[in-house]
Amino acid sequence: MTPTLILAIAGGVLIAAGVYLLLERSLMRILAGVMLAGNGVNLLFLVSAGPAGDAAIVGADPETIADPLPQAMVLTAIVITLATSAFLLAMSYRSFQLEGHDEVADDVEDAIIRRRAEADLSSEAYVDTSSDSDSESGGRDDSESGGRIERETGSRAEDEDIR
Amino acid sequence: MDLANLVPIPVLLPLLAAGITLILARHPAWQKIVSGTTLGLVAVFALVLCLAADAQGPIVLWVGAWPDGLGIVLVADRLSSLMVLVSSIVTAIVVIFPSRRDVSDSADGAPVSVFHPTFLVLTAGVSNAFLAGDLFNLFVGFEILLFSSYVLIMLGATRERVRAGSTYVVVSVLSSTLFLLAISLVYGATGTVSFAQLPERLAALDPGLQLVIQLLLLVVFGIKAAIFPLQAWLPDSYPTAPASVTAVFAGLLTKVGVFAIMRMQTLLFPDSPLTDLLLVVAILTMLLGILGALAQGEIKRLLSFTLVSHIGYMLLGIALGSEAGLGASIFYIVHHILVQTALFIVVGLIERVGGSTSLARLGGLASVPLLAVLYLVPALNLGGIPPFSGFLGKVALMDAALATETPLALLAVIAGVATSLLTLIAVIRVWQRAFWQDRGEDDDRVHSLRVLPRIWVVAASALVGITVLLTVIAGPLTDFAYRAAVDIQGGAYTVAVEEALP
Numbered sequence: 001m002t003p004t005l006i007l008a009i010a011g012g013v014l015i016a017a018g019v020y021l022l023l024e025r026s027l028m029r030i031l032a033g034v035m036l037a038g039n040g041v042n043l044l045f046l047v048s049a050g051p052a053g054d055a056a057i058v059g060a061d062p063e064t065i066a067d068p069l070p071q072a073m074v075l076t077a078i079v080i081t082l083a084t085s086a087f088l089l090a091m092s093y094r095s096f097q098l099e100g101h102d103e104v105a106d107d108v109e110d111a112i113i114r115r116r117a118e119a120d121l122s123s124e125a126y127v128d129t130s131s132d133s134d135s136e137s138g139g140r141d142d143s144e145s146g147g148r149i150e151r152e153t154g155s156r157a158e159d160e161d162i163r
Numbered sequence: 164m165d166l167a168n169l170v171p172i173p174v175l176l177p178l179l180a181a182g183i184t185l186i187l188a189r190h191p192a193w194q195k196i197v198s199g200t201t202l203g204l205v206a207v208f209a210l211v212l213c214l215a216a217d218a219q220g221p222i223v224l225w226v227g228a229w230p231d232g233l234g235i236v237l238v239a240d241r242l243s244s245l246m247v248l249v250s251s252i253v254t255a256i257v258v259i260f261p262s263r264r265d266v267s268d269s270a271d272g273a274p275v276s277v278f279h280p281t282f283l284v285l286t287a288g289v290s291n292a293f294l295a296g297d298l299f300n301l302f303v304g305f306e307i308l309l310f311s312s313y314v315l316i317m318l319g320a321t322r323e324r325v326r327a328g329s330t331y332v333v334v335s336v337l338s339s340t341l342f343l344l345a346i347s348l349v350y351g352a353t354g355t356v357s358f359a360q361l362p363e364r365l366a367a368l369d370p371g372l373q374l375v376i377q378l379l380l381l382v383v384f385g386i387k388a389a390i391f392p393l394q395a396w397l398p399d400s401y402p403t404a405p406a407s408v409t410a411v412f413a414g415l416l417t418k419v420g421v422f423a424i425m426r427m428q429t430l431l432f433p434d435s436p437l438t439d440l441l442l443v444v445a446i447l448t449m450l451l452g453i454l455g456a457l458a459q460g461e462i463k464r465l466l467s468f469t470l471v472s473h474i475g476y477m478l479l480g481i482a483l484g485s486e487a488g489l490g491a492s493i494f495y496i497v498h499h500i501l502v503q504t505a506l507f508i509v510v511g512l513i514e515r516v517g518g519s520t521s522l523a524r525l526g527g528l529a530s531v532p533l534l535a536v537l538y539l540v541p542a543l544n545l546g547g548i549p550p551f552s553g554f555l556g557k558v559a560l561m562d563a564a565l566a567t568e569t570p571l572a573l574l575a576v577i578a579g580v581a582t583s584l585l586t587l588i589a590v591i592r593v594w595q596r597a598f599w600q601d602r603g604e605d606d607d608r609v610h611s612l613r614v615l616p617r618i619w620v621v622a623a624s625a626l627v628g629i630t631v632l633l634t635v636i637a638g639p640l641t642d643f644a645y646r647a648a649v650d651i652q653g654g655a656y657t658v659a660v661e662e663a664l665p
Binding site for chain 2: 015017022027031034037038041044047048049069070073076077078080083084087088091094095098105107108109110113134144
């Protein structure tokens with residue numbers, strides 16, 4: 001089997017570009033990255049199919065036809081990439097609808113933990129009932145987080161109004 | 164009738180029912196009946212498959228009977244038929260829960276009719292992944308279940324769910340691309356993707372290339388199974404989905420990844436167990452997962468972290484590579500699917516009764532004794548309290564690890580015991596705060612199970628009952644698991660597939 005060097009290099013470049021774009025925050029760029037990487041992998045399938053040959057149709061000489069199995073796999077992969085792209089497009093549009101941008105946000109809880117660490121507070125799971133001052137601060141935090149949730153639902157209601 | 168014709172039923176029946184429920188989109192009650200009946204039927208067929216596979220060895224079906232093994236092959240050996248059985252039981256029970264309000268949450272006008280078709284397709288994908296006899300079909304099974312899970316995790320497309328879902332989708336797409344890359348590597352190197360032919364041909368390859376393929380597949384399945392250091396996506400994305408969806412995801416999807424790792428390690432690379440690497444990964448998964456759980460103040464997130472942590476136990480059994488280790492691991496997978504699903508379902512009930520899943524806002528739920536029992540039993544089970552199945556599974560794993568007598572395995576045992584204790588602390592903290600702490604003064608909710616549909620309480624009790632039943636049938640079940648492990652080690656799979664070649 002003699003693989004085509006050009007296909008392999010092209011596949012590698014596409015995957016590299018795809019991975020670079022996947023690392024971005026914007027969903028549209030991630031989408032572009034997914035498509036590039038997907039196509040790169042499809043090219044690699046063609047490499048693994050071996051040398052080019054005739055179309056694999058029943059009745060053709062089995063010696064001269066190209067390996068049909070990778071082609072079947074690539075077809076499946078193309079369909080799946082198409083579906084993924086459609087879904088990602090819908091998702092980024094919805095994200096744009098809700099937030100005004102399509103960037104993947106940080107985990108909310110992570111952000112809370114980071115804020116608590118900066119403010120030198122204990123985690124939400126920890127309740128110290130031994131001393132009064134601590135339990136007071138615990139109570140205050142609860143109301144804070146409650147307030148945060150209320151604010152969020154409030155802004156959500158506003159969005160609905162606007163629409 | 165030839166038993167082999169039963170093998171594709173767990174895949175085909177849900178797909179067919181998905182079409183029917185789509186037609187019935189305007190009749191939610193009928194949708195629920197159709198999907199409930201279908202999944203119940205699948206469970207019955209899976210039980211038949213399970214018994215048959217136990218009696219006469221792996222059942223193989225070459226779909227379409229293409230010559231020379233060109234077509235798709237489905238294989239139900241002891242391991243995969245057991246997995247299909249457990250997953251169909253879980254899905255058949257969980258499908259009772261979703262109601263209009265639960266699924267759409269705060270988003271009015273959300274397309275709730277989509278839930279049942281998608282859920283059924285998810286089930287088909289899970290079964291397909293379990294039964295697949297080649298790498299590419301495994302990939303297709305993964306894609307089916309992933310796509311359904313994308314839809315389910317973002318049901319209603321609220322702000323929270325889109326945010327959490329984005330991470331999930333991007334990570335899953337990345338792992339799919341890597342999987343495809345691995346398949347093209349495997350095909351290029353060996354000229355086949357069949358599980359039956361691969362072991363021999365992979366063994367003939369250059370050891371370096373073998374290792375590359377193995378590690379690539381390990382990363383792919385590791386992302387799905389959420390093992391350290393590939394677990395960060397899970398605790399963020401699972402808790403925001405509707406309770407019933409989270410329950411199935413937590414119970415099943417990660418286990419499909421673990422199952423794939425087990426298949427790969429035992430079938431494709433039997434000579435390269437990577438014991439040390441996997442043991443280290445298992446230890447870190449267990450400890451870091453449970454330390455994360457301890458810091459959480461929200462029950463669903465806490466349980467998601469314990470989920471990650473307990474994946475480490477299953478990995479521990481696989482890492483050992485011995486029959487005892489694999490058998491214990493299989494038992495633990497069965498136990499964990501049921502217990503984790505039960506816990507998430509009960510948390511869904513807690514959310515309805517108490518109005519929140521945040522520990523700071525819950526309290527006084529002990530006034531609802533049935534709910535308390537429903538939580539405490541699976542929680543103690545997860546924490547490994549005898550005589551529950553969690554204890555039995557952990558003991559079996561520790562036993563297998565101690566039998567290998569390496570320092571690292573000993574370390575894994577210590578980590579396992581520590582994790583078990585820390586899990587207990589985590590779930591008991593929920594118990595204390597949600598059920599026994601005083602309620603806030605402004606909280607005037609009346610806690611009662613009456614706010615729930617009666618069938619929910621019945622279904623949740625049934626699920627918890629099954630987790631308790633695991634203790635009763637632990638003897639036959641462990642025997643079955645060990646026979647499955649012997650099967651795996653003895654190469655019965657390859658032999659059966661080649662014998663069935665049309």
